[in-house]
Amino acid sequence: MTLLPLPAGEHDGPAVRVGEVEFTRAELFAAASVVAGRVAGAPAVAVHAEATMATVVSVVGCLLAGVPAVPVPPDSGPRERGHILRDSGAALLLGRPAWDNLAIPTVPVDLTARSGSAGSGSGSGSGETGPALILYTSGTTGAPKGVVLSAPAIAADLDALADAWAWTPEDTLVHGLPLFHVHGLVLGVLGALRVGSRLIHTVRPTPTAYAAAGGTLYFGVPTVWSRVCDDPTTARALVSARLLVSGSAPLPRPVIDRLTGLTGLAPIERYGMTETLITISARADGERRAGWVGTTLPGVRARLVDDETGTELPADGESIGELQVRGATLFDGYLGRPEVTAASFTADGWFRTGDAAVVAPDGHHRIVGRRSTDLIKSGGYRVGAGEVEAVLLAHPAVREAAVVGLPDDDLGQRIAAFVVAPDLAGAAGGAPGGIPGRASDGTPSETANETASEALIDFVARELSIHKRPREIHLVAELPRNSMGKIRKSALAPPETP
Template sequence: MSALFPALWADPDRPALRFGADALTYGELAGAAGALAARIGGAGRVAVWATPTARTTVAVVAALLAGIPAIPVNPRTGERELAHILGDSAPSMVLAGPEDVLPAAFAELPRIDVETQAAHLGPVPAAFAHGGVPDDSEAPALIVYTSGTTGPPKGVVLSHRAIAASLDALEEAWAWTADDVLVHALPLFHVHGLILGILGPLRRGGSVRHLGGFSVEGVARELGAGGTMLFGVPTMYHRLADAVGSDPALVRALAGARLLVSGSAALPLHDHERLTAATGRQVVERYGMTETLMLTSVRVGSGPRPGSVGLPLRGVDLRLVEEDGKEIGASDGESVGEIQVRGPNLFSAYLNRPDATAAAFDGEWFRTGDMAVRDADGSLRIVGRKATDLIKSGGYKIGAGEIENALLDHPEVREAAVTGEPDADLGERIVAWIVPADPDGPPAAADLTAHVAALLAPHKRPRTVRFLPALPRNDMGKVLKKALPGAATPDA
């Protein structure tokens, strides 16, 4: 039995999962996953067609019970990227549902129908029911592919050890127990949705209600019917913030939740304030990566911390370093450095990429590529990515993230992104990409630059403002800055 799921057989009648009309108790999940595990044992790596369904959970849990790595595949992955992932990871089979239409890239792989296998192989095999297969904590559990923003996606090998360490550290930070009922609508092919949102509740012995797809109505319904926690990304919380002014049922549901968690990108201050004003609840932000799982979080009960991703989690060592590798000792809220980390939560390697694995580390420290400042209490504020969000202008090192938050605090701004562009005088000039709240009446560029200068400092004001109907985003709501139109017309 995988040590990731100590509660799997403890209470067979306890609710484990609900995806719409599909619900499984712990006993039913153990039976279905155990039966499938017996069928795929010894198969090597298996691809999982990761739709937001109960069978995706059954497939992943079965692979973990069988001691074989699972490769969750985004059903929206394009043809070229999918071919790369399958060629790189070389799965021996694909686990999918009977009605799933798989792309041609899967044509040569044996296909296992998750529901049929789970339903027809009888009761839980004895090998998995009590104790079962010894668990090697360093054995690969999941291979999760990165977004591929700087080249073909890399397969991040995550061990049982890394997953357990990260989830157990969050148990402490969030006071997460078996009594919690988690509500979320995140995709199941990445860390936030699958590891935190599905494996997290199962490790605790709690339950999860997945909405299938995000909706304000779904959040209100499930939190209002006993949900205690909500996981989401800023796009989701923005929609909730838009709705609380006119939806009393949503306000009651959010106010009754024990914990609201936002991740994957910074939640704008304006949305923090609107949600807290309406519900009395603080949204907790956390920080992590595919390669590191969770690194920091605002603790439950620590009070309002908008803009902060909190303190390092248990077992995580974290430092900020200058470009020359010198460690930054200051906790002044101003000194910007790259976040480097070490701890039991780190990935094992990039699959088939020893060169990339070696390049990602400075000795035993993993280079995250994220830039942050450290406040007096040791908590972090992320200011952007080293490659795209660190702007060197007029002799200053400036993080794009803090400027974006300032812009989002302007009432006439709906969305904002900040980048740097070459400038003969400044080195780089700050460029703001704005989606106005009113497309027919955008704010004056001068008003936006003055707004930032007043909130932050004059040298942090945008020198160029460009307006767009929408910002390019990925499935998790992160802004794709490299996809911003290079030929946009300056407005200031």
């Protein structure tokens, strides 16, 4: 079984479109076979992973040749890309990057070149046990680590998702996500090619582009879906879709409600990591529970473990523990880091995700967040940051919220919230929800900010247990995010006191 089934004869219909460039499946594999011939025998090949057809052809070509592809973010700085190129051992870089001082040869991809032997090399890697992709992921410390993903792991995950989402060749998948992450590349490109559905990549995930694509299946991150909701006219154009899928970060309840109201479709959420691929998801034919990411996919097992006692926790919908998983979708290890790889697994073979979660009696999972930043231990209580964030986002004046635990001599950690609320203190406009946002002369004031913060703290205290209320709230203009829209909580810090 190959990861990407080869074309069976001539395919006249379009299979992949990226921007304005469109290929049939036969054209794609013929172009990719030229790349396969160029890279055959290399230990690894880097790909300048911009949102172009050249990237798709490059990755497919590497898979046909049985050579690990190493996507390099097009916006990476010299230090990051230098580390990726050195650490991966890539022999060359495919694409046309405008980068200086590269230590390896750069080979442009000719989209007009064709090879008549589309299957050449496919038996050596695209369906065997060797590495297929090396994706780099950043941790809390140190340089990014290379995550080695095999073709069987990718195939197992895509087949499980096809089952969960009723994904068939009759679908048209639409997305505009980056092609150097699991979401955009593995699910969004290789998934469509494996299933046989048509793929339309919009280059950028704008509401207008999504509305014009006419798809049945759409992928997006919370920022994408929030912007879709801000453009009701284009959002309503998605009513003909079959499935809207959100991932890479939790989808706020207000966005879920707005999206459902505008499109008539309750979005599906799913959970995964670069190291595990997607392990948990809501199903197309199952319940879509806001704030929960669904049940384990076929072939995946999961458990919750108390991080202090090491004992397995019950699926009672209340207990918070570290989520650990095992199954066919897991990575082969961190490239060149056997000690780090070993430390990421338990003695009995479960992968430590580092995420805190809750499991309901019916098997539905709710991700509380990263244990390092989102499981807050305050005054002897365990508080999930996600639960507090969900309440803050339910306030009509709050657009975005991020909750962290800050060191505290008395509590161990105190709960702090960073909130984007333009209509509150220090911003133009009114102050809905009964929260005053300005001084009597109409200018921002410290007192007004304090009043707004206290009102939000009380709002949380009314909705949750009193010990879960934030001890401080900081009104900010925006929250720091990475390229996939995830909030960078490590960059959040209170303003310095004069």
